[in-house]
Amino acid sequence: MSQQVAGRARLQFLAVFGPGLVVMLADTDVGSIITAGQSGVQWGYRLLLLQFLLVPILYVVQELTVRLGIFTGRGHGELIRDTFGPGWAWVSAAGLAVATAGALLTEFSGVAGVGELFGVPRQVTLPLAATALLAIVITGSYRRVERAAILIGAFELAFFGIALAARPDPATLAAQALDLKLRDPDYVYLIAANIGAVIMPWMVFYQQSAIADKRLRPEHFAAARWDTAIGALVTQLVMAAVLVAAAATIGTGGPQTTLNSVGDLSRALTPFLGPDLGRIVFAAGVLGAGLVAAIVASLALAWGLGEVAGYRRSLEYHPFEARWFYGVYALCVAGGALLVGIVPDLVSLNVGVQVMNALLLPLVLGFLVLLAVRALPPSVRLRGAYLRLVVVVCALTCALGVWGGIGGLTP
Numbered sequence: 527m528s529q530q531v532a533g534r535a536r537l538q539f540l541a542v543f544g545p546g547l548v549v550m551l552a553d554t555d556v557g558s559i560i561t562a563g564q565s566g567v568q569w570g571y572r573l574l575l576l577q578f579l580l581v582p583i584l585y586v587v588q589e590l591t592v593r594l595g596i597f598t599g600r601g602h603g604e605l606i607r608d609t610f611g612p613g614w615a616w617v618s619a620a621g622l623a624v625a626t627a628g629a630l631l632t633e634f635s636g637v638a639g640v641g642e643l644f645g646v647p648r649q650v651t652l653p654l655a656a657t658a659l660l661a662i663v664i665t666g667s668y669r670r671v672e673r674a675a676i677l678i679g680a681f682e683l684a685f686f687g688i689a690l691a692a693r694p695d696p697a698t699l700a701a702q703a704l705d706l707k708l709r710d711p712d713y714v715y716l717i718a719a720n721i722g723a724v725i726m727p728w729m730v731f732y733q734q735s736a737i738a739d740k741r742l743r744p745e746h747f748a749a750a751r752w753d754t755a756i757g758a759l760v761t762q763l764v765m766a767a768v769l770v771a772a773a774a775t776i777g778t779g780g781p782q783t784t785l786n787s788v789g790d791l792s793r794a795l796t797p798f799l800g801p802d803l804g805r806i807v808f809a810a811g812v813l814g815a816g817l818v819a820a821i822v823a824s825l826a827l828a829w830g831l832g833e834v835a836g837y838r839r840s841l842e843y844h845p846f847e848a849r850w851f852y853g854v855y856a857l858c859v860a861g862g863a864l865l866v867g868i869v870p871d872l873v874s875l876n877v878g879v880q881v882m883n884a885l886l887l888p889l890v891l892g893f894l895v896l897l898a899v900r901a902l903p904p905s906v907r908l909r910g911a912y913l914r915l916v917v918v919v920c921a922l923t924c925a926l927g928v929w930g931g932i933g934g935l936t937p
Contacts, residue, residue: 545736546588546750548672548822549729550757551679553584554764555629555819556636556812558723559685561880562765563791565716566772571694571702573716574773577766580724585758586919587891590898591730592750595737597906602734603833606893609901614893615834618727621889622830625727628879629823630862636816638866640809643792648867656863659820663855668739668841675821681814682764684807689767692774699770715881718930721923722884723765728826730890735829739840824858884927891920 565573591602598605603622607615634652641651662674707713733754742750772791792808825841828851832839837850845852895917898908908916 545672545733545740546592546753546755546757547760548675548679548736548757548818549588549733550584550754550761551676551682551814552732552819552822553724553726553729553757554682554761554815555633555723555823556816557629557632557879558765559636559768559812559815560632560791561716561719561723562768563772565720566769566774567776568716569702569707569713570773571699571770572705572707572713573720574699574703574766574769575706576717576720577762577769580721581758581762583919583923584724584762585755586916587725587894587923588729588733588754588758589751590894590916591734592737592747592754593902593906594894594897595734596742596744596747596750597902599738599741600734601738601829601833601839602731602893602897603830605734605833605897605901607834609897610893612834618889618893619830619834621886622727622731622827625883625886626823626827626858627862628882629726629728630820630858631866632879633816633820633823634862634866636812640812640816643805643809652863652867655817655820656859659817659824659859660856662821663825663841664845664852668736671821671825671841672736672740675818678821679814679818681810684811684814685764685767685771687807688811689771689774692771694770694774699773702773714930716930718884718927719880720765721887721927721930722880722882724762725887725890725923726883727886727890728823728830730894731830732822732826735826735833735839739829739842820859820862824855824862827858828852828854881930884930885932887924887927891924895920 562577594600594602594605600608603615603619606618634655637651637655638648641648663671737750792805829839831837831854832851835850838848839851840848843851895908898916899913902908
């Protein structure tokens with residue numbers, strides 16, 4: 527009997543598994559990878575501890591989206607509209623649109639940079655990437671899109687191999703990890719960028735909407751939380767791996783050292799793998815990160831606008847049944863590819879997008895906590911010690927992100 531119960535529990539977990547891992551793989555997007563690489567280049571291992579401190583923070587935030595999605599059955603934008611009114615819903619959607627635009631610029635810049643590593647111009651790689659992303663989503667099935675996203679995102683695991691091949695010195699790693707430079711504005715600016723690289727508006731919208739689209743129910747809550755916890759750990763381990771690899775190879779350049787392109791990052795991280803193998807491994811990681819994040823960010827905006835505006839929004843509809851939903855997704859993908867086709871591929875753009883995400887945190891986390899207090903059924907509503915913990919974690923995260931972002935921008 528116990529074996530049957532255990533078997534049913536495993537089957538239930540596998541059925542629920544997906545939204546948390548997908549959104550976390552997307553969290554380690556091209557902008558996040560470049561931010562982690564830049565952190566290692568400029569400061570060695572001094573921002574490594576932050577990557578692990580962000581694991582529980584990321585879990586706490588995304589667990590709220592799981593709780594809201596399962597126990598209300600509604601997406602994030604719809605829940606804001608029904609709880610606070612359409613005006614506030616459009617404010618949240620505007621923040622989502624800004625964050626999505628920034629994300630797509632970073633994702634497609636990464637795709638273009640990978641193509642240029644192999645001598646393929648962006649005029650070829652960008653249309654191919656956009657076509658692939660459109661083909662994945664028009665299937666009319668959430669589960670197929672989810673499986674494709676997990677498969678693509680799995681290529682990010684290549685960064686673990688790069689970190690191991692870099693052979694970091696344990697003594698240097700331990701000494702620098704505790705050597706924090708909180709009085710240096712460049713260091714604080716990268717703290718903000720790393721926080722913004724972990725908690726993004728489109729992640730909140732995507733996971734809550736995906737859970738509603740997947741029709742998860744209260745009995746799935748425990749498995750969905752495990753899905754989120756595993757994803758939170760994996761994404762931050764990937765970030766740590768990129769930072770360690772960068773610190774072990776070119777992390778002595780000092781605070782003024784910078785990278786100018788995805789190619790610079792590849793040449794810095796992969797020479798010890800050989801020119802051919804190194805480029806292939808690095809390209810797989812960046813493509814996996816960029817493509818899965820482009821899917822998630824675009825779907826988040828299509829879902830979020832649909833929840834606020836009221837049009838049909840679900841991957842269970844075919845394109846002709848939900849024209850606005852698929853149209854917004856297609857516009858995001860095509861627009862992102864087009865813009866990157868005419869703008870330079872600068873690391874500063876990618877880091878700046880993450881800082882922008884950090885500056886949006888008060889809006890994103892504020893709505894999330896208020897919904898958890900007001901919109902949930904009384905039996906699962908935040909209260910007591912856990913409510914206080916969530917409020918403190920979110921408030922400190924917002925304060926640190928905004929302080930770092932503004933402090934780094936101030937001369």
